[in-house]
Amino acid sequence: MTKTESANNSSVTSWLEGLAFQWHPLPQLGQKLVIQKHAFIFFENQPNDFVYLVLNGRIRLYVTSLNGVEKTIAIVGKNGMIGENGIFDNAASYNHSAIAASKATLIKIDRKKLEDTLKGNFELTRQVLLWVNLKMRIMSSQLLQLSSYSATQRICHTLLQLVDTYGLKSGEKEFIGIGFTHQELANLVSTSRVTAANTLKNLELTGVISKQNGKYVIEDKARLISLGTHHN
Numbered sequence: 001m002t003k004t005e006s007a008n009n010s011s012v013t014s015w016l017e018g019l020a021f022q023w024h025p026l027p028q029l030g031q032k033l034v035i036q037k038h039a040f041i042f043f044e045n046q047p048n049d050f051v052y053l054v055l056n057g058r059i060r061l062y063v064t065s066l067n068g069v070e071k072t073i074a075i076v077g078k079n080g081m082i083g084e085n086g087i088f089d090n091a092a093s094y095n096h097s098a099i100a101a102s103k104a105t106l107i108k109i110d111r112k113k114l115e116d117t118l119k120g121n122f123e124l125t126r127q128v129l130l131w132v133n134l135k136m137r138i139m140s141s142q143l144l145q146l147s148s149y150s151a152t153q154r155i156c157h158t159l160l161q162l163v164d165t166y167g168l169k170s171g172e173k174e175f176i177g178i179g180f181t182h183q184e185l186a187n188l189v190s191t192s193r194v195t196a197a198n199t200l201k202n203l204e205l206t207g208v209i210s211k212q213n214g215k216y217v218i219e220d221k222a223r224l225i226s227l228g229t230h231h232n
Contacts, residue, residue, distance in 0.1 A: 012137045013161035014188050017077035017178050021127050023053055029117065030109035041082065041098040041106070048086030048094050051114050054078060057104025060187060063096045072187040074138055075101060081131055087115055101184060149228075151191040155199045156228030158189055159209070163218050175217040203227075 030053070035041065041052060044063060052059075054076055061073040061082060073096055076082055086092025118125045145154050159176070166177040186196035200216075203209045208224050210217045218224060 012134070012141045013158070013165045014072070014074045014138050014142065015077075015158075015162055015165070015178070015180070016074055016080050016134070017058075017166065019077070019079035021079045021081070021131065023079070023081070023124070023127070026053060026109055026114065026117065026124070027055075027107050029113050030107040033106045033108050035100045035104045035106060037100050037103050039100045041100065042094050044095065044097045045093050048083060048089075048092040049111055051081060051083045051087065051109050051111055052098075053107040053109070054080045054082065055105040055107060058101040058184075059104060059106075060099050060101040060184075061096050062099070062187070070187070071190055073142070074135065075184065075188065081128070084128060084132065087111060087118070087128070146190060151189060151195050152199050153228055154189040154191070155185065155196060156203075156224055158185065159203075159216065159218070160221075160224060160228050163221075167218075170217075173217050173219065174221065175212065175215045177215065179214045 032055075033052075035057070041059065042048075042050075056078055059076045059080070059082055061076060062070045063073065064070050082098050083094060085095050118128065145157060149157065162176045162178070163174050167174045168177045182197040182200065183193045185200075186193045189196070200209070203224075204211065206223075208218075208220045208227070210219050
């Protein structure tokens, strides 16, 4: 079982970094692009002509409400795929937008080339289906959190998801093996940067977490679980 499949069977995080997918031979079918931070890759409702593989960097996927409010679906890092929602639908358009959250390198692949390749490659098709299933699990989890939990609870729950997926141990402590900004966390849980920053600061002041060398350390996991899962 791959690292990605193992993650599917535990907690589901919207932060998809360092994925175990192997997309051969797709990189040879496309064009390499270097995307600067804050550059758009595609927009919601734009014709879905291309699929992209992420070689490095972070891409934020989001939808926008009629009044202009953005909701982040996921942040996709190395070995992720974006724009795959219309692979088998000739009339498809992108159902979300994609913007670079950092400088990134992508492989841009014509949708028809990808479709033709999948027809003769079961393992590649299986990986695409696993990827789509993972994103569906993420959206289901997000829907539950938005309907049932406060911003503080969502932040605590997200920290737990991140340490379960990217956690590394140092003695008796666990730390989240990827760094992130207050704004990235705020986007992920649909709150403001100020709320995210204040919540993290309060968690530090109360000894639930700490920060060392740019990474968050879980000091009291039982307390974090309580804060992230128990209703007020």
